[in-house]
Amino acid sequence: MAKNEKLVSSITSMDTDFAQWYTDICKKAELIEYTSVKGCMVIRPYGYAIWENIQHILDTMFKETGHENVCLPMFIPESLLNKEKDHVEGFAPEVAWVTYGGKEKLEERLCVRPTSETLFCEHYANIIHSYRDLPKLYNQWVSVVRWEKTTRPFLRSREFLWQEGHTIHATAEEAIIETEQMLNIYADFCEKALAMPVIKGKKTESDKFAGAVSTYAIEALMHDGKALQAGTSHYFGDGFAKAFDITYTDKNNTIQIPHQTSWGVTTRLIGAIIMTHGDDNGLVLPPAVAPIQVVIVPVAQHKEGVLEKANEIYNTLKAAGIRVKLDDSDNSPGWKYSEYEMRGVPVRLEIGPRDIEENHCVAVSRHNREKVFLSLDNLAESVKERLQAVHDGMYAKALANREEKTYSCTSMEEIKEMLATKGDGFVKAMWCGDEECEDKVKAETGVGSRCIPLEHEDISDKCVCCGKPAKHMVVWGKAY
RNA sequence: CGAGGUGUGGCUCAGUUUGGUAGAGCGCCACGUUCGGGACGUGGAGGCCGCAGGUUCGAAUCCUGUCACCUCGACCA
Numbered sequence: 015m016a017k018n019e020k021l022v023s024s025i026t027s028m029d030t031d032f033a034q035w036y037t038d039i040c041k042k043a044e045l046i047e048y049t050s051v052k053g054c055m056v057i058r059p060y061g062y063a064i065w066e067n068i069q070h071i072l073d074t075m076f077k078e079t080g081h082e083n084v085c086l087p088m089f090i091p092e093s094l095l096n097k098e099k100d101h102v103e104g105f106a107p108e109v110a111w112v113t114y115g116g117k118e119k120l121e122e123r124l125c126v127r128p129t130s131e132t133l134f135c136e137h138y139a140n141i142i143h144s145y146r147d148l149p150k151l152y153n154q155w156v157s158v159v160r161w162e163k164t165t166r167p168f169l170r171s172r173e174f175l176w177q178e179g180h181t182i183h184a185t186a187e188e189a190i191i192e193t194e195q196m197l198n199i200y201a202d203f204c205e206k207a208l209a210m211p212v213i214k215g216k217k218t219e220s221d222k223f224a225g226a227v228s229t230y231a232i233e234a235l236m237h238d239g240k241a242l243q244a245g246t247s248h249y250f251g252d253g254f255a256k257a258f259d260i261t262y263t264d265k266n267n268t269i270q271i272p273h274q275t276s277w278g279v280t281t282r283l284i285g286a287i288i289m290t291h292g293d294d295n296g297l298v299l300p301p302a303v304a305p306i307q308v309v310i311v312p313v314a315q316h317k318e319g320v321l322e323k324a325n326e327i328y329n330t331l332k333a334a335g336i337r338v339k340l341d342d343s344d345n346s347p348g349w350k351y352s353e354y355e356m357r358g359v360p361v362r363l364e365i366g367p368r369d370i371e372e373n374h375c376v377a378v379s380r381h382n383r384e385k386v387f388l389s390l391d392n393l394a395e396s397v398k399e400r401l402q403a404v405h406d407g408m409y410a411k412a413l414a415n416r417e418e419k420t421y422s423c424t425s426m427e428e429i430k431e432m433l434a435t436k437g438d439g440f441v442k443a444m445w446c447g448d449e450e451c452e453d454k455v456k457a458e459t460g461v462g463s464r465c466i467p468l469e470h471e472d473i474s475d476k477c478v479c480c481g482k483p484a485k486h487m488v489v490w491g492k493a494y
Numbered sequence: 495c496g497a498g499g500u501g502u503g504g505c506u507c508a509g510u511u512u513g514g515u516a517g518a519g520c521g522c523c524a525c526g527u528u529c530g531g532g533a534c535g536u537g538g539a540g541g542c543c544g545c546a547g548g549u550u551c552g553a554a555u556c557c558u559g560u561c562a563c564c565u566c567g568a569c570c571a
Contacts, residue, residue: 107569170571314530350531
């Protein structure tokens, strides 16, 4: 392994400086490049291809559950943004404004959408009249702008790509079911496509979305023990509908107010992948979203028959629907091994004269570097099995990391001690429901409330802070 | 946004204290030899020192401002 350290010396090791390690990977795996505008990055082809794969899988899940894609404007007139009081207050500090059109000052300034609830509401008010018009299950894939003070690639940028689902329903029950359904879709996606375990939970009052009745989120734990909110799903009740005057006539010819939801995930998921699975050799990509699932590295490719065989393998795998790349550049095999490990390619196949003689190739799994020989007969099948094994291995590893860094605590002292001795992580502790206690826990221990998990656990019957009867089990953590 | 740190070819950095007109290694390009964990030889290209002002006969070096990145806080997908 000593030699190995030298190979990857260009990436700062995770233990030395996790933040620098993260930045190194973003740059060296060619996911992003900075631009002259703070917080606005170029997502390079390799990074964007990951996003395209995320989009494709999620979009399919959305469509399977009856959602339709739309596209709304990127500008919101100030008066429209101002219609829902909590919503404006939540977003006003971080919106960017357009005040000029060419040389003329605008009568009313336009905000660059930080999120599109208000636009959807304006639209719904126009198109919804009857119970027959409901529900509307809309989603859009767009970018939004939030003028953040501190920015980091993927985790917090001023412009970011996301999808925002906005649905409107006849009844509260239906909207609540939608909110839960989308939370479940996100959690399934994270676990099955990104190999990333998440905790589904409800946000506390102080932490919920501006204008929502309740906010649900999936929370993931990164390799360094910090929490990352990976997706949110909000139930709005009829608050927005009232503010925007959206009504419909029901079967009995009486005017009713509909109920709404919104839900979203962003390019932050790419940051989550990096920080959940990455290691000191670079990126480790889950097979489902990896732009290249298998890279073929020919060894002694100048020798007769090697490139021919490599091409044959390439064609076989490609025909089987695997995203495969053959690197026949004249870099040395060793160089290629390191390069594709840094880029996180899940499986590498090595094929050289000795392999050809024995009718097999070498398969190396990125996440654990395990090497096996695979027969060239039925190769597509066995490669698919390897990809599945990589996914399973990555999930197990990420889950083990989370378990190891999850602590159940019954007192403030215990929280402090666990964090001090075992490092950052998820802290499970009971809470009375009082905001004062929530703030106090954060102020004294450094960990804030992440969510109230849907799967309840009884750690004790008393609030970890005040000792009064507990209402909820809360997962606490330091957040990105 | 508050406190601290760093900006020098694509990358990692030396040079800044004490001003005198820019270096190394890696990478890149060409050719040849190589090829089972980042190969080697020979030749070559590439930087007005983050940017803008100022001081000075003269600024990578001193001063002011600004931008970007990193760390720790506060805010957030």
